[in-house]
Amino acid sequence: MPRGERALDAMPGRAALLIIDMQNAFFEDEVLERSRSSLVAACNELIAAADRGGSIVLVARTEHETDRSTWTLSMLDDEQGFIFRGTAQAEPVEGLHVEGLESVTKTRDSAFFGTDLAERLRLLGVQDLVLAGVSTHNCVAHTGADAFAADFRVTYVADAIGSTNERYAEAMLEILSVEYRQPIVGLATAVDLLG
Numbered sequence: 001m002p003r004g005e006r007a008l009d010a011m012p013g014r015a016a017l018l019i020i021d022m023q024n025a026f027f028e029d030e031v032l033e034r035s036r037s038s039l040v041a042a043c044n045e046l047i048a049a050a051d052r053g054g055s056i057v058l059v060a061r062t063e064h065e066t067d068r069s070t071w072t073l074s075m076l077d078d079e080q081g082f083i084f085r086g087t088a089q090a091e092p093v094e095g096l097h098v099e100g101l102e103s104v105t106k107t108r109d110s111a112f113f114g115t116d117l118a119e120r121l122r123l124l125g126v127q128d129l130v131l132a133g134v135s136t137h138n139c140v141a142h143t144g145a146d147a148f149a150a151d152f153r154v155t156y157v158a159d160a161i162g163s164t165n166e167r168y169a170e171a172m173l174e175i176l177s178v179e180y181r182q183p184i185v186g187l188a189t190a191v192d193l194l195g
Contacts, residue, residue: 016056016126017046017194020111020133020140022096023061025082025089032134035162040095042160042187043132046194047097053195056124059103060111060133060143063090070107109142118150128153130190132160136169141176148180159187 022043027033050057063085064070075081083089092098104117111117121129129152131140140161144154156173163169176182185193 014056014125015050015128015130015194016058016121016124017050017130017132018058018060018111018143019043019047019096019098019101020060020131020143021062021135022059022093022098022133023083023089024091024093025062026134027093028089029164031164032162036093037095039134039160039162040093042157044095044097045187046130046132046157046160046190047101049191049195055130055194056121056126057101058117058120059092059098059101060117060139061090061092061103061105062107062139063105064107072108109139110146111139111143112146112150113142118152121152126152128155128193130155130157130194132157132190134162136161136163137165137172138163141172144176144182145180148176148182154180154182155190155193156182156184157187157190158184160190 027036047057062083064081064083066081066084068076071081104111104115106115108114129147131144131154133140144156147154173184177184
């Protein structure tokens with residue numbers, strides 16, 4: 001059984017898949033670019049499974065304004081913005097099947113921070129979140145930690161998350177899986193959960 005995994009058939013409530021930051025800007029990093037095709041394929045398989053099983057799919061996307069009003073402290077310190085609304089950087093990566101799916105737009109690492117994601121999930125009866133996307137040690141991990149704080153159960157799909165720094169990613173996942181009891185599963189297990 002993978003690190004931190006509990007019996008998934010014991011998970012109560014409705015499951016939702018959250019695809020995080022699968023946008024062109026993040027794949028400008030050469031490490032992520034090398035895994036782009038496999039991540040897109042894995043995310044598409046999860047989306048298809050959720051569709052078959054009647055699970056909810058949401059897409060979390062980062063977008064900033066050029067006027068600096070949404071910039072993080074590090075962006076302000078560096079005087080360099082990133083992933084501006086309406087640009088090619090903000091678009092989903094090629095081949096990702098997210099057209100027509102509901103989205104949540106964020107300006108920080110966590111998809112819960114400054115958004116209505118928790119309220120939307122509760123209205124839909126969701127208790128369990130399956131997370132996929134990038135980057136493992138930043139946006140995926142922060143979203144998972146905030147999901148825990150908001151009383152959602154989280155599962156990470158090892159084959160469908162990617163990072164620019166594997167050492168950081170492994171450390172974050174170890175903390176989340178052990179301390180927060182958030183399992184890390186393979187693609188087949190996640191497909192079964194969603195479908």
